[in-house]
Amino acid sequence: MDSLALQRFPLIAVLAAATAGLVAQGGFYLPGRVLVTALALTAFALALREQTTVTAVPLTAVAGAAAAIAAWAIVRAATAGGATTAAGICATLAVVVAAVAVTGRTRADERWSLTNALVALGVLVALTAWAGVAWRIERWSVLVETKLWRGASTLTYPNAAAAVLAALALLALAALLAEPGSTWRAVAAYLLLVGLGATLSRAGALAFAVGAAVLLSASTVRATLRHLAPATLGAAVALAGLVPSFPAGGDPEPLPAVGALLLGGLLAVHLPRLDGRRLLAAWAGVLAATAGGVAWLVSRPLPAQLDAIAVRRLTLDSMGREGALRSALDQVAAHPVLGTGPGRARFFWSDFEGKLVASRWAHNEYLQWLVDLGAVGLVLLGVLGAAVVVVLRRGRRSGAPPLLWTGAVAAIAALAVHSAFDFLWELAVVPLLFGVLVGMAGPLPGEESAPSLTGEEQPQ
Structure with a gap:
């Protein structure tokens, strides 16, 4: 089998993971989440078999920050409980790192092909x-x-x-x-x-x-x-x-x-x-x-x-979000530094009929992170965000297609903003898509400082 065919296997596995996540209710429930995670890790394993010269920044910066978050989640689970949720956090981070690593190894034409496939799924x-x-x-x-x-x-x-x-x-x-x-x-x-x-x-x-x-x-x-x-x-x-x-x-x-x-x-x-x-x-x-x-x-x-x-x-009214926000802030005040522990918090408010509602999620992923893992966890999340910014800046300076880079960054910004209003990270397909977009906007393999293209670019 030729090397070109082997190089496409990781992308096929990533697309299979995205397809599985979209079909299986976003990968929200355990079977779908396990399938998305398994396919993403399979794509990562296949990518490691390639003999591609890859800039170290996309993988090491993001992976290092993700590892620090995973370690803190495990520590908090060991001290406060919530081992199942901590395992879910680790799986989510693994999906992000795998997606960044796989798409970060692709050439410009492969990134356009991946874009076409993702758009078709959309x-x-x-x-x-x-x-x-x-x-x-x-x-x-x-x-x-x-x-x-x-x-x-x-x-x-x-x-x-x-x-x-x-x-x-x-x-x-x-x-x-x-x-x-x-x-x-x-x-x-x-x-x-x-x-x-x-x-x-x-x-x-x-x-x-x-x-x-x-x-x-x-x-x-x-x-x-x-x-x-x-x-x-x-x-x-x-x-x-x-x-x-x-x-x-x-x-x-x-x-x-x-x-x-x-x-x-x-x-x-x-x-x-x-x-x-x-x-x-x-x-x-x-x-x-x-x-x-x-x-x-x-x-x-x-x-x-x-x-x-x-x-x-x-x-702008949203009774559920307002009630969850008040409940979450109360718990942050009680556990500001270390958090309540992964998945330990519950949020209570009255719905549109005046009935009491109990929820596991605060409808704001950043606030949820602060409740579960405290200020320490939120700082580590900020480190991961900084690592992503490093990858994006390196990608802009490399030979990555400018319009594809801008589109991926725009999509990343949209996901980041929307995460402040919903529990998106609980659906495995969203972290997967985020990782794919980061990798697509990252440096091309072996091209950290190549000049950017000018003028209109034509996808291949």
């Missing part, structure tokens, strides 16, 4: 989230507070689906900037944005906005209007067709959803193909239609569907 997640709302498919959507149906896809948790879709949408938009004439890339970016909207996740929208700001730093105004804005506009049209299906009061309306999905796709694909004057005229028409629609809505009472969505999703 499109499947997006379509199932959209379909789950349009047809009220309970396997792919969730009825929240008996008020709204939200897309959840196979992950079965809307906010986790939003985190994955936001990250992959940013990666897809970066690929679209790199290959602006590609119909497939335009459709993929469009569908990922539709899926993200179908989750109705406020944290997902905020995380995407932060990542988009990072991505736009590498795009000109002209490229943004011609290639990125059409996908966003098309997604807005598709989501407008999904509005009747969100509220729980009525029946689903799949026909408007399908029609709007097709119309939005046409806009996303064909708007970028217009020449200068026609493009300006098209955007003028879009803006005029939008202004007219907004004026019409303002002058009239909101339809029942829009009112239900506005009341539940277009506010």
Whole structure:
């Protein structure tokens, strides 16, 4: 068997781990988590067999910080209890390190191929989230507070689906900037944005906005209007067709959803193909239609569907998160330095019906880390974050494809922001995706200081 085929085995194993995680409810439950971890470690073992010259920084910096966190989790489990949770923390860290090591060994063309595969997986997640709302498919959507149906896809948790879709949408938009004439890339970016909207996740929208700001730093105004804005506009049209299906009061309306999905796709694909004057005229028409629609809505009472969505999703109120935050801060005050121990804390608050709720998670991974492992654990987590920054900076100075680097960094930023609003790290697929993105944005094998590419780059 030739060496090229052997080099692809680690990437195949990583993609198998990502696929398993997405299908198995994100790898939240033990069987799925074990499978994702086993496949990630298999990919790492296969990567070690290669004779690739690899910059030491991506593996040693991240692995060293991860090892320190794992050691502290084990120490706290031995002194305060929580051995099972500590084992889960170690497995999560192992997945991150394995993903960084595997993707850090890949060439530029392999990173583009990996991007294509991840985006394709994301499109499947997006379509199932959209379909789950349009047809009220309970396997792919969730009825929240008996008020709204939200897309959840196979992950079965809307906010986790939003985190994955936001990250992959940013990666897809970066690929679209790199290959602006590609119909497939335009459709993929469009569908990922539709899926993200179908989750109705406020944290997902905020995380995407932060990542988009990072991505736009590498795009000109002209490229943004011609290639990125059409996908966003098309997604807005598709989501407008999904509005009747969100509220729980009525029946689903799949026909408007399908029609709007097709119309939005046409806009996303064909708007970028217009020449200068026609493009300006098209955007003028879009803006005029939008202004007219907004004026019409303002002058009239909101339809029942829009009112239900506005009341539940277009506010900053979140009874669960506020209650969990207060409970978590009380426990931090009681155990500020060492924490309560891995998995020992429980959080209590009243839900929207006034019933007492008990939860294992604080809906904020950084606060959760502080509760479980104390200030010591949070400092060690900061060290891991610093190690990731080192990897990203080395990758920027190397010959890593600039737009792919920016897209990966934007996706990492989105995951980091979203982690402040949900318990994402409990799903094995999210740490795996994070590690893959860090490796993709890291230095190319043996190229720590190669000059960056300039101009438009073409994915291979």
